[in-house]
Amino acid sequence: MSGLLEGKRILITGVITDASIAFHAAKTAQEQGAEVVLTGFGRLSLVERIAGRLPKPAPVLELDVTNAEHLDTLAERVREHLPALDGVLHSIAYAPPSCLGGDFLEAPWEDVATGVQISAYSLKSLTTATLPLLTAGSGIVGMDFDARVAWPGYDWMGVAKAALESTNRYLAREVGPRGVRVNLVSAGPVRTMAAKSIPDFATLEDKWGERAPLGWAMTDPEPVARTICAALSDWLPTTTGSMIRADGGFHALGA
Template sequence: MAGLLDGKRLLITGVLTESSIAFHVARIAMEQGAHVVLTGYGRLSLVERIARRLPAPAPVIELDVTDSSHLESLPARVSENVSGLDGVVHSIGFAPASCLGDSFLEAPWEDVSTAVEVSAYSLMSLTRAVLPLMSSPASVVGMTFDARQAWPAYNWMGVAKAGLESVTRYLARELGPRNIRVNLVAAGPVHTMAARSIPGAEGMEHQWAARSPLGWKADDAEPVGRSVCALLSDWLPATTGSTVWADGGFHAVGM
């Protein structure tokens, strides 16, 4: 029986540890028949070690989304491993420490601009870089944390995620004529390296578990990974410019 992603060629960014959402996306995608290429930044040997824990070998390509030379050479480096791309997963985000925490007013523009470039603008720059490799139809999926409201301590990362959600809509408009869909998955809090950098994240997890209609386990990224893979598949051909919530239903309820 063919898998949901049988034969799909995917570029997945953001794998750092086994707790990374991107790791679970890659694992589930492989289990569903996809060929996966990973990107890593900085600690490439760590990404390569984690990649060996996936169901099948996955090549790892270095990618700094703020480095134009990395982006320009990306198509050639991806082409060494797959003949084209049917899907791209953007699971990249970063904000300097000044952008998170108690005070929204104190972060300098240099830090804010870094958060916006890495966490929002990079969805466009990554997509633009690999566009020559993308098939038709194809799917681009990014990760967000519901940016419709202000969250404690999330501060400028929340602003960057709001920008990411807007970039998604504009990319969807731009790439729709090429039959390339662009969507986001808004996950509930998950135990990742990124989450550990957010002050008070543990308290938010308890609230999420208590209030979500379906419940929520912050140590289980499987539901989020499945949602991403569903968007990468051919089963949502008319969905683009959208945010799909994989948060146990927390976004839908009041106090």
């Protein structure tokens, strides 16, 4: 029996540790038949070690989404491993400490601009960089945290996620005629290295498991990884510009 992503070629960004959502997306994609290439930023040797823990070791490319040279050469570097791409996972977000933690009115524009560039504009940058490789029917998936409301301590990262959601819609309009889909997966809180940098994350942990109708396991990224792979697959051929929620149903409840 063939896997959901049999024969697909996927570029996955944002692998930091083997607890990260991106790592589990890469693992699930391989288990479902995909060939995977990873990108890393900073300590590439660490990312390469983590890549070795996948079912099949995957090549790692350096990618700083604020570096024009990295973006301009990305397609060429991917071609050294894969001739084309059928999917891309954007799992990249960062904002300086001043942008999180409750001092919303004090964060300087320079820090906010960094957060917006890396967390939202980079979805456009990554799409543009990989477009020459993307086949008709390809899917681009970005990782989101529902920005319809103000979360405790999330502050300007929440604003950046709102920008990401809007960017997703405009990108869907622009690349749809090329047969490329662009969607977001809005995940519930998962205990990752990225989550540890969010003040008041423990508050979300306490409430999510209690209120999500389907329940929620903070230490299990696999349900989110499966949702990502579904969005990358051929099974959602007319879904684009959408936010797909993988949060146990938490978003559907009021007070």
